[in-house]
Structure formats: C-alpha cells, structure tokens
Amino acid sequence: MHIDNVHDKFFKDSFSRKQLVEGLIQELFPKELGQKIDLVSLELSNNSYTDEKLEEHFADIVYQCTYQDSQKIRIALLFEHKSYQEKYPHFQLLRYLLNAWEQDSKEKKEPTLTIPIVIYHGKNRWKYQSLPQYFKGSDAELRRFLPDFEYLLFDISQFSDQQIAGFSNKFLALSWILLKNSRTKSYLLGIARAFTELIQAIESTGDMSYIRSVFLYVLSTTENLAKPKIVDIFRNISIQTNSITMTIAEAMKLEGKIQGKIEGKIEGKIEGKIEGKIEGKEEATVLFVQKLVKIGMDAATIAQTFELPQTKVEEIIAKM
Template sequence: MNILNTDMEIFNPHDKFFKETFSIRENVIDFLKGTFPPEIFKKLDLSTLTRDNNSYIDEELKEHFSDIVYTCYCKDKELKITLLFEHKSYSVTCPHLQLLKYLLKIWEANIKQTEKLIPVIPVILYHGKELWKVRRFSDYFEGIDEIFCRFVPEFEYLLTDLSKFSNEEIKQKVFRKVSLEIALLLMKNVFDERELERNLKGFFEIGRQYFEEEEGLRFLESVIRYLYSSTEIEVGKVVNTIKDISERGGELGMTTAAKLIEKGKIEGKIEGKIEGLKEAIEIGLELKYGVEGLKLLERINNISLVEKLEAIKEAVKISKNMEEIEKLL
C-alpha cells in the first residue's frame, strides 16, 4: 500500500507542517486508526508500513503540491493498496479533478514498472473555515442525461474534516500519538487565533514529557515555525508558554525564535534592496529611453535575484541601446 500526501505549494506553511507531521510513521498509523472506516482499517497490515521516497508529482503539479509516500500491504494477501492523502486548508469546488491527476500518475507508474494497477483510496484532511460539501464526481456534470453517466469516471474519497472534532476528542478520544494530537489541534484552530492563543498552553501540556525527547524537540521546532509563519501570535508568547511546560523545550524555543526573527530581518532587508534596485532601474530606463524603456519593466519585475538586478542597473547606465539591456533579461 502506498500512502501519498499532497497539497498546495510546499512554501504554504500549512502544507509544510502537515508534511513534517506525516513524515513521522507513527503519526500516520495513529491517523489511520482514528479516522479510517473499520472495514478498511482491519484489512491493513500496518507492520509493513514503510516510507517510500518516490514522488508521483510532475513538473506541472510541483507548483501546487508536495508528496509523502508510504508502502503497505493488505493482511493475508500480497495486495498493494495506495492511500492518497490530500491536505486542504480551504474548500475546493471539485476535488476529484486534483485527485484524478494523482491517480493517473500512480497508475502510469504501475504500468512503467510492469506492475498490476494498484487500487487507490483518496483521503482528504481538511481544516478550513468554509463548509466542505462531499459530492459525487457525476454531480458536477449538471444537467447530464443519465444515459451519459456511464462515461463519467466515478470514485469516492474519505474526508477527515477537523471541524467535526472537538478539541477534547482530538486530545483524549480519537488519537493517541502526542505529536499528531498537537499538530491536528493547531491546524484545527489556526484560523481562529484568539481561540488558539487561549488554548495554546493546554495543547502544549500534552507534550510535557515528549518535549524532553530528541524527537519531541524536533517536532517542537516544527510547531514554532508553523505558528510563526501562519499566525500573528507573538513568537515570544509561544516560547514563554513552552518554557512553563518544558525546560529543554523552552531553550529550543528561544533558539528557534531567534533564528526566525533574524531570518525575517534578513529577508526584509533583501526585499527592500530588491525594491530599491527596481525603482532605480525604472528611473534609469525612463530617463534614457522614455516610454519604450518602461516596456521592459514587466520582465524586470519578475526578477528577484539581487545580483541580476544590480547587473541590469549598471547596464542601463552604460548601454547604448535597449538591446544591450534585453540580453540580460
């Protein structure tokens, strides 16, 4: 069985945190135990669950998705199943279209490797604010005559909507792995910052002992980065909350926070320098070549490398014609 997770661009903090959480094998097992229909779960041989580093994403999908793959077999059979994990922080009109891209990639890989086609169970983990409406794929073909329905590829997916779980259910009833509990609690509440900040200490309390272990500290660093990049909660408040619970966690929190703040300052300085260079180039082009020179701005504004912009700025100064500048674009 392959377990594959996907979502929006890897730079999306929700996706990055999801990927880091589900890179922990025990978290995946706990998630399956807590959310899968019993008739499916009992068929899985979780002792065979191992990480597979293959990717089923092509260049087109890389702009929007990331993936994690595990392999697993069914009990009593040498039957491979694929579980496709799609993480969503927003409601999608027709999720089947994105899922189909993955199904095709998986099956194409089966053919290429001369394997039998492997059944796929798509699973969507959703923690957005809007209501998620589960519909059949054929429902999107409005007004279709029933005689044509047989030409529509029909398949289902399993939805785990975190809004359907209370905080207490996530903490005490559904899941058992500390890192998974904390991750899902943060993701469930991340769009209600007042609620999240109010409950932060209670969420972290779950990891009091876990944050004294090396694995727990690595996870805690991921948590701090997630909260820093996806909320407006002051990183100092997060670190102080952790310090009240774990001495080692507090030390790591202070170090991580300092790195994040410094990184933010550096990125801010670089961004400011880029904007300054673009403004200087725009002024130079207008003074030297007028309206025709400003036509190059659309391409120049897509450049984010300081070194390249500096080279263009110098070229504008010494160029004899616009062609000399265009060679750098």
C-alpha cells in the first residue's frame, strides 16, 4: 500500500470516531467557536466533497452538527497528503466548498455553512495567509472582487510531544503523536513511554479496534529493522494488547509484510510454513483471514487494510 494511502486510512479510521472529534473541538478550536457547537449533535456524514483533482491534495471526513442550538452546519476535516505546504491552499478549499454547495443544490437543500479544517503533518511549518494576500499590490478597490474566507489550520508539527501527551482526550493525543512522528524512521522507539501510557488509556475505554488500527499503522510506517522492537513494545503493554499484536503479526508475516524474525515466542512460527506444510497461496490466505476474524476484524476492514477482494474475505468468513 502506498504510504500516502496508509496515512489516509489511519486518518479516516481515527477521525471517524466521534469522541476524537469532540476532543478536537474542545481542546483545539478557537474557544468562542467551539463553545457554540453542540457536541451531542455531532454526526458523521457519508458524504465526501473531494473530486478527482482534489484527491491529489487531501482526504476528507465530514461531520454535521448544530451551531448555537439551531443552525445546521458542516465540519470538514481535510487531511493534507503532502509533506509540504500547498502554495495556494484557498484555491483547493474553494473548490471543495463549491462541491459541497453544489451537492446541497442537487439535493434541493439550502446551502450549508461548512467549516474547512486543514490537518497537516509535514516537517516544514505551514505559513497561513489570507486569500487576498495571494494577489500582491491589490488595493481595497480591487480586493472587493475577491472571495475571502478562512480555514482552521492544525499544523501537527508545531505541537511538542509533551503538549500532545497532555491532551485530556487520549484518542486525539494518540492520533496526533503518531501523525506528527510518522515521517521519522523508527519514531516509536523514541516515544515508547508516552505511547504506552496513551495505549493503556485507550484500552481502559474498551476500544480494542482502535488499538488494532494503531498497530497496523505503526508497522506500516516503520522501517523493517525496527519492526521486531515495535512488536515487543505492543506485547508488553497488556495481555489484551499482546493477544492482538501476536495475531496480527503472525498474519502479516504470512503475507510477507514483516521481514525477518520477530523476537520472542510466536506460537507456530511462520516462515513459509504454519504447523506443517501449507501448500499454495489459497490456504495461506484462508488462515490469514481466519486469524484476523478471531480478533474481531470485519470483512470490510480486512479487505481494505490488506488489499484483498472483499467478496473473497466474506466467502472465507461464511465457511468458518
């Protein structure tokens, strides 16, 4: 899977969790704005307003909610793909907003006010400027012919690991610290203590599906030589996390995702064979899917994460 797709998938999996977006609004929105949003009314939308051209720039997650007890608005979370700032981000954002309002029109609705939020995790600082600033030398008479709107910017690189670990919403903290450091090789080894504490906080909520997502993301963004150490970090967090880690690690090793040997005991080590001879890719795929189902992954998640045909995954599950 291409690395941009790995980041996008983790972004979508993370920010599809309402509790994470609640934390984003409470902790990072401008206070005057955040206080007027009814968090209880937050509802994940199935709509996406990216088109073929916009997909080159970002992935989106859209929420609907109530503002000041009556007005319906949208919050569009736009995850910037690139590791550098787009020169004229307002142009892409304007296209996005027009797509949203055109969709409202097609559905015979009044246009819904949409708050665009750019989430950026590149290494270089994102320098915010207004749209009229793109047009140098324009006076007030000319600027009145320009559209002018703002967007909220969350440049993750500008948060220290200590700041992030201090977020009261641990779902937000965990996603933030991983996205911030993911472009650094073997990054998790340097933040292992803070990471472990965040995983334990998530585990206390009972959301083990998110821990599975985090493990897959960390493995996908870590160089091969460090992967055995990453597995050890997860294994030592708790019994539940160890169980998830070893099941996924075995399945991924079978698929050739993890190179070399994983240190420590793995029941029935996979080195081209699992408890005797398994001939052919078909049998290996069946066992691979069965292991993931046993730890609670559904057909759609397995198919998307490991790039398998969903119909094939569903067929294997039906025969279990």
